Amino acid sequence: MTRLDGTVLTIGGGGFSMPEVADAGSIDDFLLGLTGRDTPRVCFVGTASGDAASYVERFVAAFDGRARTSVLALFGNGPDGAIPLDRLDDVLEQDVVYVGGGSTANLLAVWRLHGLPELLAEAARRGTVLAGISAGMNCWFEASSTDSFGPYAPLRDGLGLLRGSACPHYRGEPGRRETYLRWVGTGALPDGYAADDGVALLWRGGELVEAVGEARGASAYRVHQGVDGAVETPVPTRLLAG
Template identity: 80%
Template sequence: MTLRQGTIVTMGGGGFSMPDVADAGSLDEHLLALARGDTPRVCFVGTAGGDAAAYVERFLAAFEGRARTSVLALFGNGPEGSIPLNRLDDVLDQDVVYVGGGSTANLLAVWRLHGLPDLLAQAASRGTVLAGISAGMNCWFEASSTDSFGPYAPLRDGLGLLPGSACPHYRGEPGRRESYLDWVASGRLPDGYAADDGVALVWRDGVLVEAVTERAGAQAVGVRRTARGVTEEPLPTRVLGA
């Protein structure tokens, strides 16, 4: 899939999924501000976490009163009012599709079985903001750093709505940064982008337009392979609310 239209927000960590990171409401508020309307329609997709009920409940509580919420539970265990599995094209009516964390590999496999990637690309081209944290960051890129198989591993099987590779939780998890740098340096992953917890990258039509953070000191970096190995290029990152 190479269609790269629309707005995508990729979060290394933070938001309602990680309320201990910082001002955990700031990234979510920024996401809502990018959406259409004053009370946007926000659909949570928790496939990567097996549609865990506790995760869904945290989403519903975080967005209560701020959005018209819905849930897409591909494992069929969603709460009352979830998008029916025979009506997946309801995602086309959403203003935001918010993808939770968990296993990137499992997410991609299940989505493809249900034909969801094409629907999401179509939704983005019609104005739906696609967003996600961790696995929900990884999935939009061509490749990523993942712990879907236990130890950190390179995964070259993303949707390709965004170019290159991704690494969430960049400096927040031991070994995450070091392994990602090694894979880019060796060519096992293409050049890409890494985001600390609390950082989001905002993309429009496949082009990075801004990096924002809800935690002072958190960074986004571009990681590039060079003749001498690999370089990290810190990206200008705006602190939300500053």
């Protein structure tokens, strides 16, 4: 696919998906603010979790009263009022498409079968903010670190709306940082960006604008291949007000 023409927020961890993160919810507030609307239309896409009902319920509860919520359930098991499978172009009318965590590989396979990547790229061109956590961070990049196959593994067939590779939960899960550094250092993954839990990266037109955080001490990192392995450079991260 072509590079992203629009706005995307890639979240390493936190938000309503991870209430255990300190001051969880600040990133969600930041996301809603990107729309410029008092009550934005926010669509949750839970494909990576198999449209788990509990995940959908957490989303609806988190955004109740702050947004007009909807759900896109490609497995056909969504709640009443979910976007029907024969009306997927309803995503073009959303202010935010928020992609949940789970299996990046499964998400990509199902989306491609339904033609969703092209619809989401068009939505972004029309002004919809694309966002996602974990697998919902990975999917927009060319490649990523994933546990979709059990052990951590490099995945190189992302949507490619953002250049390079991604690694969520960077210092929050054992082995995430070490394996990502090794893969970038050896060229198994292209250069990219990693984000701790509680950190999000804001992109416009495919270019990084800033990193923001809802957990003190959490950060984002630029990781690129150097002469003797991967080079890790912290990205200044603005702490959001609680």
